[in-house]
Amino acid sequence: MHVTLHLTTACNMSCDYCYSSPNNKHFMSQETANKSIDFIANNYPSNTGIIFFGGEPLLMKELIKSTISYSSEKSGYFHYKVTTNGLLLDADFLNYANKVNLQVSISIDGNEHAHNAFRRYADRTPTFEDLKEKVDLLLKYQPYAKALMTVSPETLPYYSSSVEYLLNRGFKYIIVSLNYAGNWNDKSIKELKKQYKKISKIYEHNIMKEEKFYFSPFEMKLASHIRQENFECYQCHLAMEQISIAHDGSIYPCVQFVKDGMSNKSYSIGNISSAIDEFRKEQLYQESKKPSAICSVCDYNPRCNNKCSCLNWQLSGELNQISPIVCETEKILIPIVDKLGERLFKIGSSMFIQKHYNVIYPILSMIEDMN
Amino acid sequence: MELKAIKKRKAPNYPTIDYFIENPELLSKRIPDKWLKNKYVASSLATFIFLGNPDIHKSKDLKTIVIVESIDKEKKAENQQVKQDAIKVAPIFVHGKGSGASGCIVMSPPVFISEDEALKIILEALKAENISFDTVKGPVISFKALAIADDCLDEKNVADAKVKIKMDGYNAKYNIAFEFVSTKDFNKFRSDSKCFSSVQGYDTKKAAELLRDELKANSKTNAVVFYDPISHINFENSKNWKKSETKAKEESKKLLLEQVNDFIKWIKKEHIIAQ
Numbered sequence: 256m257h258v259t260l261h262l263t264t265a266c267n268m269s270c271d272y273c274y275s276s277p278n279n280k281h282f283m284s285q286e287t288a289n290k291s292i293d294f295i296a297n298n299y300p301s302n303t304g305i306i307f308f309g310g311e312p313l314l315m316k317e318l319i320k321s322t323i324s325y326s327s328e329k330s331g332y333f334h335y336k337v338t339t340n341g342l343l344l345d346a347d348f349l350n351y352a353n354k355v356n357l358q359v360s361i362s363i364d365g366n367e368h369a370h371n372a373f374r375r376y377a378d379r380t381p382t383f384e385d386l387k388e389k390v391d392l393l394l395k396y397q398p399y400a401k402a403l404m405t406v407s408p409e410t411l412p413y414y415s416s417s418v419e420y421l422l423n424r425g426f427k428y429i430i431v432s433l434n435y436a437g438n439w440n441d442k443s444i445k446e447l448k449k450q451y452k453k454i455s456k457i458y459e460h461n462i463m464k465e466e467k468f469y470f471s472p473f474e475m476k477l478a479s480h481i482r483q484e485n486f487e488c489y490q491c492h493l494a495m496e497q498i499s500i501a502h503d504g505s506i507y508p509c510v511q512f513v514k515d516g517m518s519n520k521s522y523s524i525g526n527i528s529s530a531i532d533e534f535r536k537e538q539l540y541q542e543s544k545k546p547s548a549i550c551s552v553c554d555y556n557p558r559c560n561n562k563c564s565c566l567n568w569q570l571s572g573e574l575n576q577i578s579p580i581v582c583e584t585e586k587i588l589i590p591i592v593d594k595l596g597e598r599l600f601k602i603g604s605s606m607f608i609q610k611h612y613n614v615i616y617p618i619l620s621m622i623e624d625m626n
Numbered sequence: 627m628e629l630k631a632i633k634k635r636k637a638p639n640y641p642t643i644d645y646f647i648e649n650p651e652l653l654s655k656r657i658p659d660k661w662l663k664n665k666y667v668a669s670s671l672a673t674f675i676f677l678g679n680p681d682i683h684k685s686k687d688l689k690t691i692v693i694v695e696s697i698d699k700e701k702k703a704e705n706q707q708v709k710q711d712a713i714k715v716a717p718i719f720v721h722g723k724g725s726g727a728s729g730c731i732v733m734s735p736p737v738f739i740s741e742d743e744a745l746k747i748i749l750e751a752l753k754a755e756n757i758s759f760d761t762v763k764g765p766v767i768s769f770k771a772l773a774i775a776d777d778c779l780d781e782k783n784v785a786d787a788k789v790k791i792k793m794d795g796y797n798a799k800y801n802i803a804f805e806f807v808s809t810k811d812f813n814k815f816r817s818d819s820k821c822f823s824s825v826q827g828y829d830t831k832k833a834a835e836l837l838r839d840e841l842k843a844n845s846k847t848n849a850v851v852f853y854d855p856i857s858h859i860n861f862e863n864s865k866n867w868k869k870s871e872t873k874a875k876e877e878s879k880k881l882l883l884e885q886v887n888d889f890i891k892w893i894k895k896e897h898i899i900a901q
Contacts, residue, residue, distance in 0.1 A: 301867055439627070465660040483642050553631035579627040586632060593638040600640035605656040612646040613653055619667055626666040 256299040257497040260291055262318055263310040264502065264515050268340050269377040272407060272434045274511060274569065281516050282315065283502040287527070288322040291500045292329060294527040300331030306338065308499075308510065313343035323355050336360060338403065340374070341389040342382065349396035360401040360430070361393055365417020369410040394425045399624045402426040407434040408443035415453035418470065422461070428469040435570055439580045448587045455595040462599060465606045467623070476592035479558035481611050493543045493564045493574070494524055494536045504528060508539055511565040543567075543574040550577060559585050714896050715842045715849045719888035722855020722881035724831025736828065736856045737874040739882060744806040745794060747879055748852065751886040757802075757899065759795030765803050765847055766792045769840045773816050789814045791837065793849070800898055802848040804889075806882075807834040809854060830854040848898055850889050855881035 265280040266273075283291075295303055305326065307319050319337065326333050335357040344359070352359055363386060364370040371381035393400050402421050406414050421429055433447075454470065461468040494508035501507060501516035504527040512522040524539065525531040543564035550556045560566065561577035570578035599607035610616050646653050661667045726736025749759060773787040791811065793803040805811075807830045815833045834853035841849045857877040859870045893899050 441627075444627070465658045480638050480640070481643050483644070549629045549631050552633065554635040555632050577629065579629050582629050583627050586630075593640075596638060596640040603656065605658040606660075608646075608653065608656045609658060609661075612641075612643055614643075619661070619670055622670050623661070623664060623667050626664060 256302075257304040257306060258291075258295050258299065259306040259308045259497070259499040259510050260288065260322070261308050261310070261499060261501050261510075261513050261516060262288075262312045262315040265314055266309060266311040266340070267314065267342055267376070268311065268374060268382060270375065271373045272405060272437065274436070274514070279515050279517065280310075281502040283318065285318060285321060287502065287504045288318055289325050290504060290527045292322060292326045294500075295333070296326070296329035296331050298531075300329075302332050302334075304334050304336060306336045308338055311340055311343070312337050313339050313348070316343070316348060319357075320351065323357065327355075334358075338362070340382070341386050341393065344389045344393055346392065346396075349392065353396055358400070359393060359397055360403050361390065362403045362405070363390065363421065364404050364406070364410060365413055366420040369406075369413040369417045372410050373405070373407060390424060398425065399427055401428040401430050404429055404431045405434050406431060407437040408439050408446075409437065411443055411446040411450055414447075414450035415457065418454050418457060422457070422468065427467040430471045433584060435566065435578065435580050435584075439583075444583055444587065447584060448591070451588060451591045455591055459595060459598060462604050462606050462610075463602070467620070472588060473592050473595065475560075476558060476589055477596050477611055479589075480593065480596065483557075491543070491562045491564050493540050494531075495540060498524070498531075500527060506531060508536065509565040511569055539564075539574065545575045547575055547577065555585060555589055558589060561585075713845055713848060714898060715838060715845055716851075716889055716892050718831065718834050718838055718851060718853070719885040719892075720831070721884040721888070722831070722853075722857065722878065724834070724853045724856050725827070725829040726856040726858060735859050737859060737871055737878060738809045738828075738856060739854050739875070739878050741794070741806065741808050741810065743879070744808065744852070744854070744882060747882050748804065748806060748886050749795070751883060751890070755890055755899070757797055757800065759797050759804065761795050764793035764796045764805075765845075766790065767837070767840060767845070769844070771815060771836045771840070787815050789837070789840075796847065800848065800893075802850070802893070802898060803845075804850045804852065805834075805837060807837065807851060807853040809856075812854075828854075828856060830856060848893075850892075852882060852885045852889070854878065855885075857881070 263282045295305065312319065323335055335355065337357060338360045341361040364374055367383045370383045374382050376382060418429060458468065458470055458473055497509060499507040499510050499513050501513045503516060505523045506525040506527065507513045507522055508524055512519055524536045550561050560581055564574040566581065567576050568574050570581065657671065661671060745761065752759065768790045771787055771789055791805060793805040796803045809828050809830060812828050812830050812833045815836060830853040834851045838851045855878045857874040859874045
């Protein structure tokens with residue numbers, strides 16, 4: 256289970272593509288944070304990931320520390336993650352993070368051109384220069400930190416060079432979200448195809464060198480074929496395997512539904528002070544699983560990102576309705592990844608085979624990371 | 627841009643994971659050089675190869691293969707060992723693979739049966755046949771065996787394990803003792819040498835076989851060795867961890883009971899007790 260605590264809607268940046276523009280600044284209180292931990296300990300005590308999220312969660316460093324401290328007094332096994340824009344990282348906090356095994360993931364859109372296109376301060380000053388030293392610091396303390404990259408139609412021409420840039424900076428794990436709400440057109444679709452092809456060469460090169468490289472769009476699509484029916488485990492199960500808790504203790508089925516924590520209450524599925532509204536939760540889940548007529552006759556359906564309910568909801572207003580842009584980008588990605596998989600299997604790449612066919616690869620990978 | 631279904635797409639020309647589950651040897655032939663140079667990864671990998679791909683448990687043919695292996699070993703042991711006509715030691719009744727690994731983020735973590743849980747199952751099943759056991763006066767057996775399931779690759783770290791086991795139950799009327807090899811007992815079959823591994827491997831069936839071989843050679847009582855079947859939590863197919871854990875434990879208990887039921891048939895067939 257993963258539980259995301261939305262510590263604040265405030266942010267020290269003002270990115271143009273942010274789905275949660277911090278007009279109203281709300282902050283989670285210590286009392287709500289503690290009650291959230293009580294709720295988690297009572298309902299999900301075993302192997303639960305607690306994710307600190309914002310806005311910018313490092314505006315609330317002390318709350319993070321006191322909440323982790325409080326959770327450590329509870330029975331159960333919890334692990335911690337924080338998703339940050341990185342600007343407030345410092346050695347003290349990273350020292351602390353390593354002590355309590357808090358994994359820090361940083362939002363960085365790639366090279367300077369890609370990053371500065373959208374990721375700016377409120378006064379429109381770009382943030383890349385300030386972030387550079389923070390990246391070095393983070394990778395010094397957590398060499399296997401994840402880079403969270405958002406790619407917009409405007410930054411597509413820098414996609415592959417940004418992936419290369421992040422690899423050269425030392426990131427091994429790159430998680431990508433396409434900004435589907437951006438201005439996509441036929442030209443950007445062509446560009447995306449071109450960029451995926453370039454990245455598949457980078458991926459192949461690194462895998463053949465037996466270098467560690469996790470690139471989320473490719474890993475998921477390879478798994479969607481290799482793992483077959485078990486791939487369902489990787490897909491969205493709305494509110495079943497993750498929930499989000501807003502600053503006021505309201506519970507939502509996923510991060511995106513929280514918005515500013517106030518204006519989207521119709522999607523709230525309960526409150527930490529009472530309980531989860533199981534009826535509402537089930538209602539949303541069933542709605543998200545309703546088969547869509549067009550998807551059900553598509554060969555890509557089992558492998559498609561059309562199961563991401565919050566993405567569907569954001570783009571089409573329906574939990575189960577894929578948007579044309581997601582459909583289009585999936586149709587580009589799957590064949591390119593399949594060609595990559597075919598090449599690597601034909602070559603007999605040991606790393607490819609272990610990574611995708613050895614069920615204990617995650618353990619071996621973690622041991623490798625630790626040593 | 628519009629929604630459009632893809633139809634009759636050619637299947638990708640690289641295999642699914644089933645191919646490697648059916649051919650596990652292919653996986654051990656493709657080890658990245660980088661891993662072999664990293665002693666921590668290499669030793670963990672060795673444990674994995676020793677224990678097998680957890681998904682192999684899905685193989686329907688596994689039980690048959692394991693039983694055939696057990697019979698073969700039993701025949702070899704019989705030819706090599708001094709015959710003790712008066713004393714009968716039961717073969718290992720194979721129900722459950724008896725191996726698993728814990729630690730880190732294990733994909734299919736094992737579930738173990740405690741000594742108390744096992745004794746309850748064994749004693750109740752035998753009591754139904756009017757055989758009661760004294761759990762205090764079990765015979766003690768001490769012997770040396772080559773340590774098993776050592777996590778290190780380095781052969782110099784593998785040494786003899788000095789095993790001392792007080793058997794879990796004894797029945798004076800039929801001069802018969804039993805032992806249940808738990809994961810705690812399994813640790814007695816490890817060497818004392820220190821080696822690091824984040825993955826802790828267990829093979830209670832192997833330990834039971836070693837103990838059974840020793841009993842066959844030197845036991846003064848009729849004897850049987852049961853072992854923890856070690857079922858695995860099927861994480862990937864489950865949304866509910868606790869439920870899966872309970873299910874795996876129930877599976878283990880069922881397998882242990884099958885071992886005991888086979889033993890009851892065996893002691894009747896061997897006329898140790900009346901049929």
